[in-house]
Amino acid sequence: MEKNIEGISFREYNIGNMIKLIRKKLKEASMGRLKELRKYVDNELNKIEDFDKRNGAIVHLYGVSLAAAMIARKRGLDPDLASMAAMLHDLYAYAAGSYDDHAHKGAELARSILSELKLTDEEETDTICLAIYRHDDKLAEDSAMDEVLKDADVIHHCMHDLSKPIKDKERARFDKLCAEFGM
Numbered sequence: 001m002e003k004n005i006e007g008i009s010f011r012e013y014n015i016g017n018m019i020k021l022i023r024k025k026l027k028e029a030s031m032g033r034l035k036e037l038r039k040y041v042d043n044e045l046n047k048i049e050d051f052d053k054r055n056g057a058i059v060h061l062y063g064v065s066l067a068a069a070m071i072a073r074k075r076g077l078d079p080d081l082a083s084m085a086a087m088l089h090d091l092y093a094y095a096a097g098s099y100d101d102h103a104h105k106g107a108e109l110a111r112s113i114l115s116e117l118k119l120t121d122e123e124e125t126d127t128i129c130l131a132i133y134r135h136d137d138k139l140a141e142d143s144a145m146d147e148v149l150k151d152a153d154v155i156h157h158c159m160h161d162l163s164k165p166i167k168d169k170e171r172a173r174f175d176k177l178c179a180e181f182g183m
């Protein structure tokens with residue numbers, strides 16, 4: 001029987017197959033890193049003593065994370081990276097108990113967490129931190145990944161409780177999302 005690695009026989013070991021194998025391994029590793037980041041975030045959120053605040057934070061971060069993965073996938077972007085940005089995007093506000101400048105300060109916090117956890121390369125860290133830095137600027141249109149995070153945040157704000165009125169600054173973005181997703 002012919003020897004093989006990961007289903008690729010030695011005879012088929014060319015550059016193309018090596019790249020496929022590396023991609024597969026990277027994907028496996030990236031599936032684990034979201035879980036690892038969530039473990040860190042869960043631990044931080046569990047420090048919030050007030051039940052309603054803690055519960056609200058968990059529901060929002062996981063809700064935005066799911067929406068971000070779906071939007072990213074639909075637009076051909078990396079859902080894993082989008083989910084990671086979402087898990088971190090409001091963490092500063094929850095930890096500080098204030099939304100003052102939370103996007104900019106949140107980007108700094110995200111950078112320190114990501115450099116501690118070593119789950120992302122430099123480019124990915126920059127992508128996540130920039131999306132967090134810009135996520136509160138809902139009226140501006142920024143890079144593709146920035147837009148995924150803003151849109152995911154808006155989806156959760158507008159659809160988590162349909163009885164709540166939609167904020168003026170989120171109306172146009174929400175309408176655009178409804179058109180994009182046929183809702």
Ligand SMILES: [Fe+2]
Pocket residue numbers: 060064089090153
């Ligand atoms: Fe948010």
